[in-house]
Structures are given as structure tokens and as C-alpha cells.
Amino acid sequence: MKRTNNFYLLLLSALLVGLTAMFSACKKDDSTTPTVTADKTKLSSVIDSVNTIYSAAVEGTKPGTYASGSKATLKTSIDLATTTKNDAAATQASVNTALANLRRAAATFQNSLIQEVSVANLMAQYKFNGNANDATTNGNNGTLKTGPTGPATAPGDGGQLPVLAADRFGNANQAYEFNKGAYIEIPYKASLNPQAITISAWVYRFDNNADNYIVSLNRWNSYKFQLQDFGKPFLTVTTTKGISDRDDDSGIVAVNTWTHVASSYVDGTMKFYINGKLIKTYTDVTGNLTAAPQNVNLAIGQQLPKDVYNSKPTGGQAADYFQYYSAAYYKGRLDDIRIYNKALSDAEVTSIYTIESTQ
Known part of the structure; x- marks a missing residue:
């Protein structure tokens, strides 16, 4: 019996030693954190x-x-x-x-990459870098023309083409100077007669001529953008609701100063901008711009192309619609004219001004 008890005591001691060693090993392993390298x-x-x-x-x-x-x-x-x-x-x-x-x-x-403004909607762009070509791929190139300058009884012809001049940065031959009836004529395309529009241009006017026409398509039967009454930007549009024209109310374009002007129209909203800032908004003009009743070429610097004055209308207009009333041409310099087939946002007009105000 005594021998048996001794045997069990020895066995129990061995088990205790083994368990102690095992727990010690586990404790040591638990305290060690494996190193993991991040994938970079x-x-x-x-x-x-x-x-x-x-x-x-x-x-x-x-x-x-x-x-x-x-x-x-x-x-x-x-x-x-x-x-x-x-x-x-x-x-x-x-x-x-x-x-x-x-x-x-x-x-x-x-x-933050600066991009051209609404390229898909840019119908024509005239940078006047030595010529009157359209800078877009639309091919709306212009031709230099002489135009009438006299009174209604004797329109005459100024006999002077637009002349290349220095732009707003002083670069020679990078703008056009208009005087004595000179203008640029662009062949008519339906794309130049959209349902909504924005016209943007840099202007340098010589005097307070009330008929400083910047861009005009078919007079009152489409649209025309001009400086009127002491240099106020003025837009006329013919819509499905009738003929409407407005000026910018208070913004004045100074004489002999390069100034950026823009105007836009879409059904229900007409806007005017000077140097990238919104000056006036009208919401009382409605309807989409209408297609011209007769294909008449676009004019830059004149109210109408020279050959259209005093011609017989063929689109149902009044018999005297094309009558020459008096001299209606731009006096000054023009540069960087853009025509869009949409009303640009305020931010887009500001972007144009920002892009074009530095070399």
C-alpha cells in the first residue's frame, strides 16, 4: 500500500512539472506580437x-x-x-x-485645369490674329468689306476695309479697327441662328455713336448686339413672342478703353455683362429665338451686309424692311468675338473674361 502511494505521488509530481512548463510556454507565446509589413x-x-x-x-x-x-x-x-x-x-x-x-x-x-468655355456650343470665334477666320472648326470665316456711311438719301460707300490694329495688350495686327462703314461679312448658316445665344466681345469704341453695331444677323428679324446711348450694351432678339430689345440699364463702356462685354438670351432671361461681371438681368423677355425668314449674312461692324440694304425682301417681311435709314456701323476696334448657341452661366462668362484678360 505504501509502495502504491509513492507511485501516485511520483506520477502527480511529474504531471505538475509538465503542466507548469506548458503554461509557461503559452504565456511566453501570448506576449509576442508577430511583425506584419504594410504593402506600399x-x-x-x-x-x-x-x-x-x-x-x-x-x-x-x-x-x-x-x-x-x-x-x-x-x-x-x-x-x-x-x-x-x-x-x-x-x-x-x-x-x-x-x-x-x-x-x-x-x-x-x-x-483646376482651365479649359475653353463650352466648346461644343461655340458656333464661331474670331480672334482676329491677322485675319477674320473662324477659330472653331465650324468654318464661319469672314470677309472684309466696305460699307455705306451716308444719310438715307445718299448711302454712298466709305471705301475702307477693316484695318488690322493693335489689341488690348499692344500686340500689332491682333485686332480689327472699323470706321467709315467697314465691316466683316460671314455667310449665313442656320447654326448661326440658334434658339438661345451668348455674344462675347472685346470693344474699344471711339465715340458715342448710338449705332455701334458689334454683331448683327438680319437686323430685327434675328438678333443684333451693339453699343447704344453713351456706350450702353444693347441686345435685340426676335423670339416666338415678338421683337424685344433691352440695354444693360446702367453699365457704360468708356470711350477709348478696351472693355469686355457680353450678353445672353434664353427663353425668359436676358443678361448683360461688363468685364466678367453681371450688370443686368431681365426676365420679361420670353420665347425662343426664331429662324430668320430670309437667309441674310452675319455682319460684324454693320447693321446689315452692304448688298442687302434697299433690296426687296423675299421672306414675307415688309416691303421696306431692308431700307437704308442712316449710317449704322461700328467706330472703333473689336477683338475676340464669340458666338454661342446657349446662354452661358455667369461663371462661364467670368471664365471667358479671366482667360482673355491676360496674354
Whole structure:
């Protein structure tokens, strides 16, 4: 019996020693945290790509450049992502966050790229860089013409073509000067007679001529944009509801000063802008612009093309619709004329002014 008890005591002691060793081993293993290395492959790749974009980007105010200050903002995001990449203790969660933040910053940077305004809606653009050609792909090229200058009883002909002149930056032969009836004529196309419109131009008027016609299509049967009554921008539109014309109420274009003017119309809203700022909004003009009853060429600097004056209407207008009443031509310089087939937003008009106000 004594021998048996001793046997069990020895067995129990052995078990206790084994259990103690096992628990000690488990405790040691539980206190050891395995080392896991974060995967930074994607983060490194995106940093390289964004750095390439950053290095090639140029800030400015012209299409193809980026808004001022946008590069500095992007560089901050690149630096933060690079810090995470170089951190040996960075967790996978922090790497993923850095990657997402950098991608968002890159997308924001791309949104700061300055682009041409509403290219798809730009029907004609006249930069007057040595000629009267249309800068769009629409082919609405202009031809230099002489025009009438006299009173109704003797219209005559000024005998002078538009002359290339210095633009608002002083660059020679980059604008046109109009006087003595000179104008530019563009062949009629239905696309130049849209249901909504925006006309934008840089003007330099010589005097207070009330008939400083900038752009005119078929007189009162389509639309015309001019400076009237001491330099107030003035728009006439013919809509499905009738003929309406308004001026900008209070905005004045100074004499002998380059000024950006724009006007837009869409059913129910007519707007006027000077130097990129909204000056006046009318909501009492309604209807879509109507198609001209007769195809008449577009005129820049005149109320009508010379050959149309005193001609017989063929579109059902009054017999004297094309009668020459008096001299109605622009006196001054014009540059960067745009015609859109939509009413641009206030921001879009401001963008045009911003793009075109610097070289």
C-alpha cells in the first residue's frame, strides 16, 4: 500500500512539472506580437504618377494651365503620402488612407485645369490674329468689306476695309479697327441662328455713336448686339413672342478703353455683362429665338451686309424692311468675338473674361 502511494505521488509530481512548463510556454507565446509589413506598392506607384503630373503642370489663366495655387496644394498631399510611404512603422490602414487621400487630391487638381468655355456650343470665334477666320472648326470665316456711311438719301460707300490694329495688350495686327462703314461679312448658316445665344466681345469704341453695331444677323428679324446711348450694351432678339430689345440699364463702356462685354438670351432671361461681371438681368423677355425668314449674312461692324440694304425682301417681311435709314456701323476696334448657341452661366462668362484678360 505504501509502495502504491509513492507511485501516485511520483506520477502527480511529474504531471505538475509538465503542466507548469506548458503554461509557461503559452504565456511566453501570448506576449509576442508577430511583425506584419504594410504593402506600399500601390501608394508608391500613385506617388510617382502624381509627381509626374505635378512636374509637368503649369499654372496660369489660359486653357491648358492650372489655377493659381493648385500646385502648392497638390504638393502638400504628395509630401504627406511620401511621409507615410517612408514610415517603417506605418500600418496597412494608414497606408490605405494615405493612398485614398492622394487620389482625391489628384482628382481635385485635375478639376483646376482651365479649359475653353463650352466648346461644343461655340458656333464661331474670331480672334482676329491677322485675319477674320473662324477659330472653331465650324468654318464661319469672314470677309472684309466696305460699307455705306451716308444719310438715307445718299448711302454712298466709305471705301475702307477693316484695318488690322493693335489689341488690348499692344500686340500689332491682333485686332480689327472699323470706321467709315467697314465691316466683316460671314455667310449665313442656320447654326448661326440658334434658339438661345451668348455674344462675347472685346470693344474699344471711339465715340458715342448710338449705332455701334458689334454683331448683327438680319437686323430685327434675328438678333443684333451693339453699343447704344453713351456706350450702353444693347441686345435685340426676335423670339416666338415678338421683337424685344433691352440695354444693360446702367453699365457704360468708356470711350477709348478696351472693355469686355457680353450678353445672353434664353427663353425668359436676358443678361448683360461688363468685364466678367453681371450688370443686368431681365426676365420679361420670353420665347425662343426664331429662324430668320430670309437667309441674310452675319455682319460684324454693320447693321446689315452692304448688298442687302434697299433690296426687296423675299421672306414675307415688309416691303421696306431692308431700307437704308442712316449710317449704322461700328467706330472703333473689336477683338475676340464669340458666338454661342446657349446662354452661358455667369461663371462661364467670368471664365471667358479671366482667360482673355491676360496674354
